[in-house]
Amino acid sequence: MQPLSDRTAVKRSRDRGVYDADVIHSILDEALICHVGFSTANGWPIVIPTIHARVGDVLYLHGSPASQLMGTTDEVEICVTATIVDGIVAARSAFHHSMNYRSVMVFGKPRRVTDQAERDVAFEAIVNHVIPGRSDEIRGPNEKENKGTRLIAIDISEASAKVRTGPPVDEPEDMNSGIWAGIIPLRTVAGTPEPDPDLEGGLAVPPSISGYRAN
C-alpha cells in the first residue's frame, strides 16, 4: 500500500484502522455493493449505492453515461466506501452498544476507461463480482450495450480499512450489573433461486446460480 495520507489515516478508534492491501482487497471483494460519494455539479454531496469490482489494484464502477456518478471525471474527487456488517455488539450500557463490521474507504479521482480490452476485463469482473462464474454462462455486451455503458476506474492506492471484532467493551462498574451482553452475529444468505416466469421450459439451473453462496 501507499503510505498513509491525511485522509486515509483512521482518525476515530485508531486501533481499528487497517492499511494492509490484502485486507482492503478482501473487504472490497466480499462487499456486494459500495456507496460512492462526491459533490454534484450543483455543489451538493450525493451518496449513490452501486456495484463495483476489483481487478488487481484498480476498482471499477459502471453505469449509464447519463447517470450523475458516470458524469464524474478525473477532476472530481470521489470516495468509495464498502461496508460489511458482521454482527451487533450488545453491551451492558447504551453507550457501549456497537457493531462488528469491516469497511473500506477508497479516495481518488476516477479515470474514464475507453480502452476496449480493459473494458472487456472490467465488465467480466463486475458480473463475476456479483455472481462468481456467471460471465461464462451469458451473452456478453454487444456494440450498442458497450457504447451505452460508461466505465470508470479508481486506483486503490489511497485507501484504508476499519475493522471491529470481538465482544462488547463495558465499563468496570457495569460488569456485575446482571445485564446480559454479547454479540448477535449477522450474515447475508441466499434463498432458493427464483426462475424468470418467462424462462424456457427444461432449462437447468446453471452452476453459477446453484453454487451461489452469499458471504
Add this chain to the structure above:
Amino acid sequence: MQPLSDRTAVKRSRDRGVYDADVIHSILDEALICHVGFSTANGWPIVIPTIHARVGDVLYLHGSPASQLMGTTDEVEICVTATIVDGIVAARSAFHHSMNYRSVMVFGKPRRVTDQAERDVAFEAIVNHVIPGRSDEIRGPNEKENKGTRLIAIDISEASAKVRTGPPVDEPEDMNSGIWAGIIPLRTVAGTPEPDPDLEGGLAVPPSISGYRAN
C-alpha cells in the same frame, strides 16, 4: 412528503423513483446502517457508514464530538443513503444483470441537538433501531457519556426512495437463447447470540436478544 426538489427527483430509471413517506420511512427503519456523505473541511468528499434512527420525520445520527461527521454543522450539506439489497437479478445478458434493492437518499443540513429531552428520545431510538426493545434492558447514558456523545438531526423533508423489484428484463432476441435467468433472493439473518466471555454466570438471554430477527 415535500414536493420534489432538483436533487430528490430520481434521474436515472425514473420508474424506480418512490416519493411516498411511508415507503421512505420503512426503508430507513429496516436498514441497519446508512452511509453519510459530505465534503470535509479540506474539500474532499467522504462517505462514512454509521447507525441511524428515525423518530417521526426526523433522522438522527450520533457519534463522538471528535468524529468528522459530528463536526458537520447546519452550514454543511450532507446526504444520507440507506440501502437494502433484496436480491441479485441474473439476466440472459451481462448488460441486464442488476440488483433488486430499496434505497433512500435524504438531503439536508444537520442540526446539532442540545435539548436533553430530545436527546434522550433519540438515544433510545438509536438503541432500539439496532435491537428492538433493548433500551429497557440496559443502563442508559450517564452524565459523562451524555456529554461525550454528539447528536445531529436532519429533517426527512427532502428525500426520495428508489426501488427495483421483479424478474430480469431481457432483450427479445435473448429470450430463447437457452440461458437461465431469474432472481437469487438475499436476506440478512441473525445467528445464535454469543455471550460475552466475561458474562456473569446464570444470566438468561433477555427478550430483545432471544427475539431478535434480522430483516
